[in-house]
Amino acid sequence: MRLGLSSIVTSIIGLAIIGLLVLVVVFAPFIAPYDPTKGALADRLTPPAWQEGGSSAHLLGTDLLGRDTLSRLIYGARTSLAVAVLAILVSGIVGSLLGAIAGYLGGWINTIIMRAVDLAFSFPAILLAMVLAVVVGPSFLNIIFVISLVLWAEYARMARGETLRVREMDFVALAQVAGVSRGRILVRHILPNVSSSLIVLATLQVGIVIIMESSLSFLGVGVPPPTPAWGSMIAEGRSYVVTAWWLSMFPGVAIVATVLSFNLLGDTLTELINPSLQA
Amino acid sequence: MQRFIVRRLLQGLVTLFLVSIIVFILGRLTGDPVALLLSEFSTFEDKERLARQLGLDKPLVEQYAIFVWNAVRGDLGRSIRGDHAPALKLVLDRFPATLQLATISTALSFLIGLPLGVLAAVKRGSVVDTLSRVLALLGQATPVFWLGIVAMYAFSVRLGWLPTSGYGKPEQFVLPVFALGAFMVAAFLRLTRSGMMEALDSEYVKLARIKGLSETTVVWKHALRNSLIPVITYLGTVFGRMVTGTVVVETVFAWPGVGRLAYDAVMLRDFPVLQAVVLFMATAFLLINLVVDILYAYVDPRIRYS
Numbered sequence: 001m002r003l004g005l006s007s008i009v010t011s012i013i014g015l016a017i018i019g020l021l022v023l024v025v026v027f028a029p030f031i032a033p034y035d036p037t038k039g040a041l042a043d044r045l046t047p048p049a050w051q052e053g054g055s056s057a058h059l060l061g062t063d064l065l066g067r068d069t070l071s072r073l074i075y076g077a078r079t080s081l082a083v084a085v086l087a088i089l090v091s092g093i094v095g096s097l098l099g100a101i102a103g104y105l106g107g108w109i110n111t112i113i114m115r116a117v118d119l120a121f122s123f124p125a126i127l128l129a130m131v132l133a134v135v136v137g138p139s140f141l142n143i144i145f146v147i148s149l150v151l152w153a154e155y156a157r158m159a160r161g162e163t164l165r166v167r168e169m170d171f172v173a174l175a176q177v178a179g180v181s182r183g184r185i186l187v188r189h190i191l192p193n194v195s196s197s198l199i200v201l202a203t204l205q206v207g208i209v210i211i212m213e214s215s216l217s218f219l220g221v222g223v224p225p226p227t228p229a230w231g232s233m234i235a236e237g238r239s240y241v242v243t244a245w246w247l248s249m250f251p252g253v254a255i256v257a258t259v260l261s262f263n264l265l266g267d268t269l270t271e272l273i274n275p276s277l278q279a
Numbered sequence: 280m281q282r283f284i285v286r287r288l289l290q291g292l293v294t295l296f297l298v299s300i301i302v303f304i305l306g307r308l309t310g311d312p313v314a315l316l317l318s319e320f321s322t323f324e325d326k327e328r329l330a331r332q333l334g335l336d337k338p339l340v341e342q343y344a345i346f347v348w349n350a351v352r353g354d355l356g357r358s359i360r361g362d363h364a365p366a367l368k369l370v371l372d373r374f375p376a377t378l379q380l381a382t383i384s385t386a387l388s389f390l391i392g393l394p395l396g397v398l399a400a401v402k403r404g405s406v407v408d409t410l411s412r413v414l415a416l417l418g419q420a421t422p423v424f425w426l427g428i429v430a431m432y433a434f435s436v437r438l439g440w441l442p443t444s445g446y447g448k449p450e451q452f453v454l455p456v457f458a459l460g461a462f463m464v465a466a467f468l469r470l471t472r473s474g475m476m477e478a479l480d481s482e483y484v485k486l487a488r489i490k491g492l493s494e495t496t497v498v499w500k501h502a503l504r505n506s507l508i509p510v511i512t513y514l515g516t517v518f519g520r521m522v523t524g525t526v527v528v529e530t531v532f533a534w535p536g537v538g539r540l541a542y543d544a545v546m547l548r549d550f551p552v553l554q555a556v557v558l559f560m561a562t563a564f565l566l567i568n569l570v571v572d573i574l575y576a577y578v579d580p581r582i583r584y585s
Contacts, residue, residue, distance in 0.1 A: 006409075118290070119297050122564050124522035127557045130545045134553060135308045211422045215523055218424050219530065219542060234425055238531075241432050252425035259420035 007268055014264030017257055025078050032071035033059075037226040039066030045244050061246045063236060069246060072228040073254055079229045080258065083140070084209040087147040088202050095152035096191070096198050099159025104167055104186055113156065120153035125212065126219075133221035143222050147212055151205060158201055162194035196273050204266035207259035214255055230255050283576050291565050298561045299350065303343050306554050355558065356551030358544075366555035370537060374559075376446055377525055377536030384456045385517055388463035393510070395464075396471025400479060401498055411468055418465025424527035427458035431531065444533035455532045459524045463517060470513055474506025481505075515571035519564060 024031060044066040047054040054061060060069040102113035129146040136142060166172065167190065175185050216222035217231025225232065230251035237247025337345075349355070355370075357363040399411040431454060435443040445451050478484060479502050487497045526538035533539070537556055544553040 115290075115293065115297075118294055121519070122294055122298065122561060122568065123301075124519060124557075124560055124564070126523040126526050127541060127553075127560060130526075130541060131305050131553055131557060134545055134548055134550060135305055207420060212523070214422055215424060215527055218422075218527060219545070221545060231422075231424075234428065238428060241428060242436050245432065248425070248428055252422070252429065255422055255425065256417070256420045259422075260416060263416065263420055 007271055010264045011268035014261040014268070017261035018265060021077060021081065021258060021261070024074055025081050028074050028078055032068075032074045034068040034071040036067060036072040036075040036228045039063070039068075041066050045240070047244070048246050060250055061244070063233070063244075063247050064240065069233075069250060072233060073230075073250055076228040076230045076233060076251060077254065077258070079140075079223055079227055080210050080213055080255075083143055083147070083213045083223070084206050086144045087151060087209050087213075088205055090144065091148035091151035092155050092198065092202050092205075094148070095155025096159040096194070098152070099156035099161075100163045100186060100190055100194065102156065103160035103163030104190060105182070110160075114160075117153040117156050120150065123150070125150035126215065129216050130219070130221050138221050138224045140223055140227070143213060143216060146216075147209055150212075151209070154205070155198060155201065158197060159194055162197055163190055166190055166193045200266065200269045200273055203262060203269055206262040207266070210255060210259055210262075214251075280576070284573055287569055287572055291569050295562060295565055298565075299347060299558065300343070302554055302558055302561075303346050306550060307339075307342075350558065355555040358552050359549050360547055366551045367559070369540060369552055370555045370559050373535055373537045373540050376534060377529070377538060380452075380455055380459060380528070380534065380536060381518070381521055381525060383452065384460040385463060385514075385521070387456060388460040389467055389514070391460075392464040392467025393471050396468040397475055397498065397503060399468065399472045400475030403476070411472070415465040415468045415472075418461045418468075421461065422527075423458055423462065423524040424531055426461055427454065427528055427531040430454050430457055446535050451532075455528050455534055458531070459521065459528045462524070463521075466513060467510060470509045471503075471506065474509055475502055478502040478506045511575075515568065515575070518567050522560060 039062065043058065043062050044064055046058050046062045048061045048069075049056050049059045058068050058070070060073065062068055063072070098113050098116075102110040125146070128149065129143070132142060132146055172185060172189055175189055180188075213222055214229065214231030214234070217229040218235045220232070220235065222231055223229045233251040234248045237244065237249075237251075241248055353367055354365070355367045357365055358369060395411050395414075399408040402408055431443055434441045434454060441453050442448070442451050443454075475498075479498070481502075483505075484497060484502055487501050488494075492501075522538070525536060526542055528534065529536045529539035530542050537560070541553060541556045543549070544556065
């Protein structure tokens with residue numbers, strides 16, 4: 001499958017931003033100039049360095065508690081990516097397994113799993129997250145749990161579809177004739193062949209998860225303070241948007257850039273691996 | 280066809296049943312309602328009496344049955360704050376505002392996204408195409424709440440063209456609809472564009488051109504029709520994707536809708552109201568999915584037998 005020039009350009013841009021992001025996340029303690037949770041009240045609401053009143057000590061300004069925006073932005077990247085990676089891993093593995101089992105074994109197992117998938121699709125994620133926040137209180141693990149609860153169904157649905165396609169193939173029939181157990185067939189023959197579509201799906205999901213996580217943090221039911229998260233930074237900056245515009249602006253730009261780069265990567269992968277998934 | 284409808288209805292009822300169980304269980308997990316309603320100085324007998332009044336001493340299954348019976352009759356509990364208004368009434372009062380916001384955003388996004396997608400596909404590689412694709416990429420990468428805040432800052436605070444919040448006058452619709460609709464425009468645009476690109480390459484379009492039909496007819500009448508299926512699929516799921524958007528947009532713009540009701544309920548730990556919102560939205564969801572599926576089966580007979 002040949003890629004057009006625009007696709008190559010966009011995927012390079014996407015990969016570059018993702019590469020930068022990974023570097024930032026991994027080397028956060030060395031890059032961030034300050035501790036993101038500690039602020040000096042004397043420095044509160046300093047504008048970014050290029051505006052009057054700003055200083056080079058705080059390149060992107062400080063927030064209402066005197067915490068350095070740049071440092072919080074850097075550590076916020078960690079939060080977003082950690083949530084995204086973990087949520088997608090959990091929901092991806094669980095969802096794909098369930099979907100493959102449903103597709104391969106059929107019968108009542110299929111019915112039960114598909115009922116559960118319908119249920120998951122019919123529950124608005126945000127309401128579930130809000131309810132859980134009231135019930136058990138917001139926390140890092142809860143957010144991953146909630147997002148996984150919402151996401152797994154999409155993997156299950158795709159895995160099932162792909163499994164249905166793959167199980168009719170000759171090599172599966174050969175394995176069955178040879179007496180290979182169903183479990184082994186599932187793991188060694190079916191899963192490797194459905195995984196490419198699932199990986200593409202996972203890449204496209206990263207952006208969705210990041211937006212979900214930031215929305216939940218914005219509403220106050222996401223990652224709790226003092227852990228920096230882009231969504232909660234925007235929420236905090238909201239009341240100061242007229243005077244301290246930088247508080248809400250930079251985290252938002254960070255979110256857009258991150259999601260954009262993952263979407264670009266996902267689009268390129270879709271073009272390469274599975275054009276039928278496009279758009 | 281009838282069999283399909285009946286089957287779908289039964290499936291929907293089962294799902295609704297499961298949703299209600301989940302909501303019920305979550306409700307019981309929020310903590311002792313007796314402790315919430317009475318002050319800490321009440322006696323043990325008072326607590327017992329209230330527990331009996333609320334039916335909390337009965338077995339869980341019976342409590343669930345009472346819950347369902349009440350729900351079907353429209354009684355979903357009362358708000359724990361202020362005047363203890365019935366939860367369902369609060370939801371129904373707010374629903375029109377949300378529905379208006381949702382419908383107008385969807386309709387406008389469709390009306391803007393679709394033609395842009397067609398144009399982008401037809402004039403492939405041109406400025407229009409590139410601009411549309413950039414817009415679509417940005418639209419899908421921008422969080423709704425941030426877009427709302429930025430739009431509010433730019434057009435209300437800085438330029439003063441539009442009001443910052445409130446509900447009622449047409450100007451007050453502009454910013455919320457914009458924030459909510461942006462990502463939908465992007466989605467419609469991309470779906471239409473890819474569908475059209477495929478359609479324009481196909482055999483029947485070649486035939487239409489050979490027949491001598493004008494390019495306008497070929498594009499808008501023949502190619503578009505066949506590329507609409509993914510768009511309609513998306514339309515069917517758009518309600519679900521919009522719930523998050525509605526909650527944040529209503530919070531940012533102080534829109535008196537169901538989303539903001541849910542947010543306030545979470546902030547104040549007002550579980551009966553939150554429960555009412557969840558049940559209501561889940562039911563609305565299921566109904567819409569049901570209608571969409573039936574329409575789908577009507578249009579594409581292959582689905583009836585799956």
